[in-house]
Amino acid sequence: MSKLISDKTKAVFLGPLSKNNPITVQVLGICSALAVTAKLEPAIVMGLSVTIIVAFSNVIISLLRNTIPNRIRIIVQLVVVAALVTIVSEILKAFAYDVSVQLSVYIGLIITNCILMGRLEAFAMSNKPWESFVDGLGNGFGYAWILVAVAFFRELFGSGTLFGLRVIPQAVYDAGYVNNGLMILPPMALILVACIIWVHRARNKELQEK
Amino acid sequence: MNTNKNSYTLIYATVMVIVVALMLALVSSSLKDIQTANVELDKKKQILSSLNISFEGQDAAALYKKHIVKELVLNSKAEVLSDVMGDAFKLDYIKELAKNIDDRKLPLYIADVDGVTKYIIPLRGAGLWGPIWGYISLNEDKNTVYGSFYSHASETPGLGAEISQANFQQEFVGKRVLNDNNEFVSIAVMKPGQVSDTQDEVDGISGGTITSKGVEKMLLSCIGQYEAYLKISNGGTEE
Numbered sequence: 001m002s003k004l005i006s007d008k009t010k011a012v013f014l015g016p017l018s019k020n021n022p023i024t025v026q027v028l029g030i031c032s033a034l035a036v037t038a039k040l041e042p043a044i045v046m047g048l049s050v051t052i053i054v055a056f057s058n059v060i061i062s063l064l065r066n067t068i069p070n071r072i073r074i075i076v077q078l079v080v081v082a083a084l085v086t087i088v089s090e091i092l093k094a095f096a097y098d099v100s101v102q103l104s105v106y107i108g109l110i111i112t113n114c115i116l117m118g119r120l121e122a123f124a125m126s127n128k129p130w131e132s133f134v135d136g137l138g139n140g141f142g143y144a145w146i147l148v149a150v151a152f153f154r155e156l157f158g159s160g161t162l163f164g165l166r167v168i169p170q171a172v173y174d175a176g177y178v179n180n181g182l183m184i185l186p187p188m189a190l191i192l193v194a195c196i197i198w199v200h201r202a203r204n205k206e207l208q209e210k
Numbered sequence: 211m212n213t214n215k216n217s218y219t220l221i222y223a224t225v226m227v228i229v230v231a232l233m234l235a236l237v238s239s240s241l242k243d244i245q246t247a248n249v250e251l252d253k254k255k256q257i258l259s260s261l262n263i264s265f266e267g268q269d270a271a272a273l274y275k276k277h278i279v280k281e282l283v284l285n286s287k288a289e290v291l292s293d294v295m296g297d298a299f300k301l302d303y304i305k306e307l308a309k310n311i312d313d314r315k316l317p318l319y320i321a322d323v324d325g326v327t328k329y330i331i332p333l334r335g336a337g338l339w340g341p342i343w344g345y346i347s348l349n350e351d352k353n354t355v356y357g358s359f360y361s362h363a364s365e366t367p368g369l370g371a372e373i374s375q376a377n378f379q380q381e382f383v384g385k386r387v388l389n390d391n392n393e394f395v396s397i398a399v400m401k402p403g404q405v406s407d408t409q410d411e412v413d414g415i416s417g418g419t420i421t422s423k424g425v426e427k428m429l430l431s432c433i434g435q436y437e438a439y440l441k442i443s444n445g446g447t448e449e
Contacts (some may be wrong), residue, residue: 039370076226083230087237094241097248103237104363159368181417184368 012135016153017144018204024197025148025207028114033147034189035109040163044144045099046106051140053088053110054119057081057134061124068125077120085111115143158183167192214248253299259359260330260345261321277317279291280320280332286311288438303332316435321347331436335428338420340364342373343427352440358382360425370421381412387433387440394437399426 022028029050036046060080061068068076089107092100110116121138125130155161157180160168168177182188201207212218254274258265265273281298283291292298298317306314319330329352333344344360358379366370371377382397387410389395395409399422402413414422433440 036367040367041366067213067222069213069222071214072219072223075223079226079230083234086234090237090241092243093248094244097245097252101252155368184366184417 009134012131013138016135016138016144017145018200019207021142021146021200022115022118022139023143023193024152024200026118028118029143030190030193032106032109032113033143033150033193034186036106037147037151037189037204038158038184039155040148040151043147046109047140047144047147049088049106049110050113050115050138050143053081053085054116054140055133055136056100057084057116057118058132059129059151060084061120062127062129062132065125071127073119074117077117081116081120082111115139146193146196149196150189151190154183154188158188250299256359256361257319257330257345260347260357261323261328262357262388263323277323278319279319279322280329282318282320284316284318284436284439286314286316286435286438288436288442291315303334307334311435314435318436318439319345323356326350329440331433333360333428333432335424337362337365337373337424338370338418339366342421342424344428346429346433348387348440353386353388355382355385355387362421365421368417369415370424371417372415372418373421373425378415379411385410385412387429392441394434394440396430396433398428399423399429 016022019025023033024032032046032050036042057077057080061077064076064080085107089100089104119136123135127135152162156167160166160173160179213222251270252418255265255270258270258273258277261277263277264275265284280293280294282293283298283301285291298319301315301317303317306316317332319332321328321330327350329348331346331348333346335342340363342360342362342365344358346358347356349356360373360379362371362374365373385397387394387396389409398406398409399414400411400412401419402416405411414425
């Protein structure tokens with residue numbers, strides 16, 4: 001009996017978390033990383049939504065991979081993703097209305113996320129469903145933790161809060177500290193992502209370009 | 211099987227489109243009733259929020275029934291077109307706003323909070339990226355603000371999106387929409403620190419100027435439609 005989680009599957013899951021991270025190494029999905037990281041909460045919601053959608057669309061494409069005509073494969077992938085996102089959003093609207101209101105902004109961003117198309121094209125088209133599912137989870141989490149890290153710093157220094165709760169005490173403000181307005185604006189997300197990429201490459205020599 | 215043949219590609223695409231379309235239609239129509247109920251419940255929650263009534267862990271629909279004692283459909287001359295419960299609630303406000311001001315049907319909710327009458331005016335306007343909306347409740351004098359609620363579709367988190375936060379909404383409490391001469395002036399949303407000479411003002415959101423101004427415009431245009439009604443038997447300030 002083969003192991004449920006083989007070494008290869010493990011590598012498929014762990015790779016995107018660090019050495020093959022979709023944001024810091026492949027530099028995909030940057031646009032949504034800029035848009036939703038001003039606060040922690042939307043960043044987490046976005047990270048989870050993308051994880052779920054990548055994992056399941058990976059499975060569907062992987063199941064269909066031998067039947068998909070080569071010339072229209074991108075269209076098929078797009079239809080699967082769009083249908084999945086629409087169905088999920090309809091179900092949320094019916095059974096978790098509050099969540100769907102929060103998510104409404106991101107639905108469009110999920111469909112256009114390059115990570116989705118990237119994984120479908122690069123992995124699901126040539127691998128079995130189970131591995132594709134794990135690959136989707138790995139890439140989703142790899143995307144999510146970068147988003148959360150960026151959002152943590154942006155919310156902390158930009159608004160002085162975490163999850164909307166004040167963490168920098170009033171006494172610090174009284175002493176002359178002010179929130180950094182630049183943190184809230186999109187350019188700062190780009191700078192923070194760049195800092196993460198810098199640290200990441202400094203620690204992983206093999207990622208450095210010659 | 212040769213999956214590169216033209217006929218295969220055509221059939222594959224056709225079948226895929228039909229299957230997906232059927233699936234989406236099925237999901238959409240089977241969930242429609244639940245979704246409409248959710249939207250209505252959410253609207254009731256928003257109206258309750260503008261009355262500063264907390265519905266956490268309670269049945270919002272029952273609270274709404276308890277507090278909202280009257281629903282009116284008005285025109286801009288303050289004539290009551292309908293006072294049947296549900297008529298105002300079901301009115302498509304967005305469609306009405308597109309009409310000429312004289313043809314508009316305007317919903318107004320009248321609430322009873324601890325024995326005191328409050329008037330609730332629905333709001334609808336534009337922010338930076340998309341629509342913003344809300345409800346504002348006025349005290350018995352139809353002038354001072356009792357509470358307000360704002361929400362938005364896609365304003366920037368941390369900037370414009372702050373209009374949906376309680377601390378912004380609480381700023382409006384006690385502000386007046388009519389001036390000392392009983393003229394309608396609405397409430398200004400100013401850069402923090404600035405003051406208006408001609409009307410009451412609240413502090414806008416730093417970095418969210420366009421959304422803040424959107425709220426100001428929304429208040430002016432939406433409450434303005436009810437000017438005639440607000441001035442009827444406006445106890446105290448009327449000459």
